[in-house]
Structure formats: C-alpha cells, structure tokens
Amino acid sequence: MSANKTGKFAHLSYYKASCPALTVLLLLSVLLSLSSSRVYAEKLASIIIDDLGNSYEYGFDVINLPGALTLAILPRTNYAKELARLAIKSNKEVMLHLPLQSVENQMPSPGTLDLHMTRKKFIQQLRLNLNAVPYVRGVNNHMGSLLTRHPGHMRWLMDELARRGNLYFVDSKTTSQSIADKIAVEHHIPNLSRDFFLDPQFDEKTIRKQFDLFIQKINHRGYALAIAHPHPNTIKFLQSHLNELAEQGITLITVSRLIQHSGSPYNQQALNVHKPGNL
C-alpha cells in the first residue's frame, strides 16, 4: 500500500519538476473543483410582498409574518400610509410599488405612469406617487410590461430616482424585454432584478415548487430575490414555511441589505449611508 502511494507521489513529483504546464493544469483542476463546490459563508434571501395597500386585513397579516420582509405598497390606496407605519414598527422595509403601463392596460391602478404622458406630467405623477407612501427605501414596478421596454421613459424615471438619491430600484421583470435594470445601472442607481415569483399561481403546489427553486438558487449563487403577493394561500404558506430558510442556513434580509451584499461596487457604496439599524 505504502509502496503504491510512494510510487504515485514520486510519479507526480517527477512531472511537477519536469513539466510546469502539468503543474498549472493540476492547480487549475483543484481550483475548479473548489469553485464548483463553493460554500458560501453567508446565504442570503430577500422576499418582497407587493400589491399592498388596498386591503388592511391582508396587509396586517403580511406585516405579522416573521423576519425581515420587504413590503411594496401601491400609491393612492386606502391603507398605504397606515400599513407603511405599521410595517416600520414591525422592522419591515417599505418600498413604493410603482404602477407602470402594461401591454394589456386593463384597469390601471391609480397613479399609473404611461407612454402618452409628457415628461412634465410623468415626473409630476412620479413625485406624487413617491410622496404617497412614507418610509420608502426603494421602488419596484407594478405591471409595466409596456413601459419598462421604453428607454426614454425609463430614463425619465431613473433621472428622478437619482435626483432624489438614497433609493434603490428592483426590476420586477414583468416582461423579458424589460430594460429597466440596464437603465438603472446607467444612472448608477443601486438595483437588483427579481429572480422568482413565489406565487405565479396561488395553489399550494405551485408556491411549494417556486419556494424550492428559490432555495436552490440561493444555495447555488449565495443569494436570491423573490416577489410574492398578499393572497391568503401565499400568506398561509409563508406562515408555515418561512422558517425553512433558517433551517437551511439562509438569512432573510431586507432588499436594501441584499443589494449591498450582492451588487457591484456602486451598489455597495450608494446604500452605505444608511445605518445598519435602519435596514
């Protein structure tokens, strides 16, 4: 046995000494095997619950879910302000869920920004929306499958977010053709894109499947961002299963913190002005 081993090592050291290219190859293979089985020091998750503001009851249930969830509230809804205040008291983060025109454009939410607006009207409406929800740390789009494809209007939006400062942007990716994330990058606005909708349908089987994919992505990349909705089935699922994240060594953090951990250098610098206690 030991003779065998000695022989094997002798064989390698012969090539190591005589063939630098082989040494490099050996080192590369070790590095590759290390990177493919990479173990993340921290595994991080963020979940945005959006479409909030119309129902006090569902909003209240979401706020009472455990952990650092991020709540995206629609402007000009009956309970926007009250839910934002309650969310902050429960250590949740608040975002503006900004309505943008969709392709279907059916029953647009109050405050929807659309393609026909002049720049002046667009900015006015955007400012009203931003001021309609207190404690806003960032913005994600509600609908928007039409508007997020239009670079001109997305530049108006990002110009205003950059002007106000200290706001991040999450591209909800309601269309694969969205260029909102790219325009946010152009404007140096801290940003991330949604990885999963947890409830594209509201049956438990779909939510379970999406939640498993979400966990898989976190295990593979170290972090992921999901969006879910205040539907009774989703709320019930999260009440029962959110703790699975901790069981798998995953920390649930607010979106502003996830952006700091996951993003490019300007993501990290831009949000550093906030004290950790406020995240």
Ligand SMILES: [Zn+2]
């Ligand atoms: Zn929405």
